[in-house]
Amino acid sequence: MNRPIELIENAVGRRVPTVVNGKEQTPFQGPGSYGPRGFKRAPPIRSCRDYPANGDKRVPDLKTALQMCGLKDGMTISTHHHLRNGDEVALAMLNAAAELGATDLMWFPSASFPCHAPVIDLMDQGVVHHIEGSMNGPLGRYCSEGKMRGMGVLRSHGGRWQAIQDGEVNIDIAVIAAPTADPFGNANGSHGPSACGSLGFALADSVYADYVIVVTDNLVPFPAIPWQIQGNNVDIVVEIDSIGDPSKIVSGTTQLTKSPDRLLVAEYVARFYKDAGIMRDGFSFQAGAGGIALAFVDFLKEQMKEAGVKARFVRGGSTQYLVDLMNEGLTDYILDGQTFDLAAVESIASDARHVPTSPFTSYNYHGKGNFASMVDAVVLGATEVDVNFNANVNTHSDGVLLHGIGGWQNCLFSGCTILALPSFRDRIPVLVDEVTTITGPGELIDVIVCERGISINPLRTDLLDAVKGSDLPIRPIAEIKDEVEVLMGGPPAKPALSDNPVAVIKWVDGTVLDTVWQVEE
């Protein structure tokens, strides 16, 4: 980066760039403070006369498809992560673009996984200029070391929809990997040999991108039912041998944690639901597929049976555990954002009570409301939490970017946001004085549950009142942090970070919440 980057302090006291990848930025102003006006972006006008009347939009291969979309240097190409670590489409598409000689592309994935590490080579070769999207593992390290030409931009699932809708990101070509599709472009993720469940992450791209390519390894005659992606939004269909490795797309089973400390955390969370009065007839909750979250569902289930209450809906990250909950009559619906194991994929394909959702229904800042704030309570994780309840899910304590945001930020708007985590990992304290990176401001984080106790945000006097008389170990967060610090042998040294911003953390409204700095090697 040649010209100096101007930095400004935002509402949580973090220095953030005023311009990112050539675009003016608004610093974070506090939750709910920023309300842009104007009109949403619209895709270019197209007409049915431009498409085959028989509905057959197939072309022979990826290269032909990219050429028909007018692939040019500097374009933005999007892909999606519903195939998770088994995805083969994103790389195939970027490699096809490379073979066509394209350079300086912006890759706009809804998330990246370790299987996408070869994109590092494409960045070294100049094919990809930079990534806006989660950067996990090797890609995150590459970015942290300042090797990416542009700045990384990390957005939540809802923030990605917001950026597409308000025109912050214009997708030139959207590439949607489809476990099942027909020649017209109708597509779903619930059927086929590479079934993954929901295709919700690709929905915005299908509506707003200039060009939409559907890539499938399971072409069926029209109509592909259900059409999670509508062919009416699709330009081109490409059939390939395989879109991914099914064993890495969904795990056969999801595993409960065996760690006694994590089980203790899960048990505390479940008991907190009961003692705080969250668990009552008709309630709702969200829990993901992490070891603690799964164990929590197991404990909660027993409590629900004992108390004779059932939930109206549960939000997933769906797994066998949520499916069992529904089949045992303990929830009316599963509203599913992502499908993690085979039992859940089977359920979403066959049970009308198991409903695929998208970031639009669940998380979008520019929607007329969304589900996230209607959920009674969520259980999330984090890499660090500080004594002011600020939390970090992106970087590790050494400052290296290693994770995306996912739906994590969006979920903070629930009625009661609970972070369930160990207070330390080996000799890495999780409870700290100040988080390395702020992914979520403390005022939205209500409860921290770790193996040493439960801390309630002092802003939530209602929760503090609700658990009076409970025999749960409710303790001030600073007290637990001090205890952990003694155990670790003192406070950790601060990581050596440079003054060079390599990525920004966006808030759900598009403002800049924090900066990831280049790490010193």
Next chain:
Amino acid sequence: MASGASSANMGRGAAGPQGDDVRSDLHVVVEFSDAGGVQFELDSRVAGLYGDSIRETAEQVLNALGVANARVTIDDMGGLPFVIAARVEAAARRAGAEGKGDPRPQRMVTRDGPTARDRLRRSRLYLPGNQPKLMVNAGLHRPDGVILDLEDSVHPDEKDTARWVVRNALRCVDFMGAERMVRINQLPLGFEDLKAIVPEGPDLILIPKVEHAEQVAEVDERIRGIRSQDGDGHSIWLMPILESALGVENAFEIAQAAETVVALTIGLEDYTADLGVPKTQDGEESAWARRRLVNAARAAGLQAIDSVYGDVGNVTGLLEWAHRSRALGFEGMGCIHPRQIEPIHQAFAPTQDEIEKAQKIVAAFEEAQSKGLGVVRLGTKMIDPPVVLRAHRLVQNARRMGLLGE
């Protein structure tokens, strides 16, 4: 988890586990050199956060052991300071270091004083002596006691390093009110353990494979000897483990071997092996031995504590075993996983019915006392003195288990 080389190679010593799955631990190699001071080669996943602290901890230990010049290679996966100190000490001693300084880490926990002779001992959680990762949060699971084990869970080649780990854990790990027990090795190796462990003031020593009262008496004497030079004067309780046919035969003498013996327990793996029969789910083959042990313990006024239930995944089986165990007269049993603690506490708790009955008897007794009556009556029934005594014990235990208000 591969273990460090223990073969004494003068001038070079290694300690601590190696491998990709190692967590919260470290591998240390100490190689003496002729000059140049102590040179570190540190590879740690927390080098950025605690690199200086790791070197400092290692230097203090080496200093105390008189190691002035050495190459020290540390491959650390996030070991806590008390673990680093133990591994460095083991490596340096294996290299032949013999300095007379004190290599022990600074004490972080203090002993409140001796635990009560007849305190609750429903659950005692086994913690393998060479796996410090499991020790740090053990107290959070609220066992009545923890057993830092130097015996069967520690590989014969690792007895020395486990000894330093356990000693340091007693100084540095807060077990949150759990009684701190150490199972020493079979005698005579167990005497070596006592030298390292006793000065740290554990609450109780478990003596394995006891067959004769003399063994217990000797351990008691050794402990007194060490405490008289280096201790706070508190006694350390003893719990002999009977693990053979002969041990069970001698149960009553063993129970009376020393003033400090507070409980007897049984080890069923070794006992069934001694009988030459398989250990079964319902334990019919050890029924007599367990009853014998209960009787001997009670005859000597001690607690009888049962063995462990080996199937961690089977909570129903554990509950059944524990209920039967209580019915036989045992007051607790061992746990091999923290998730066994709560079911065991449930099983060894008196039922609400039992508590209410006992409270009525105690109330009737107190009323009789206040009226100066020699005979206690409840309704139309006369209550015998032993029934009153048992009711007192039950109410007292229920209170200690938190089942009653103070």
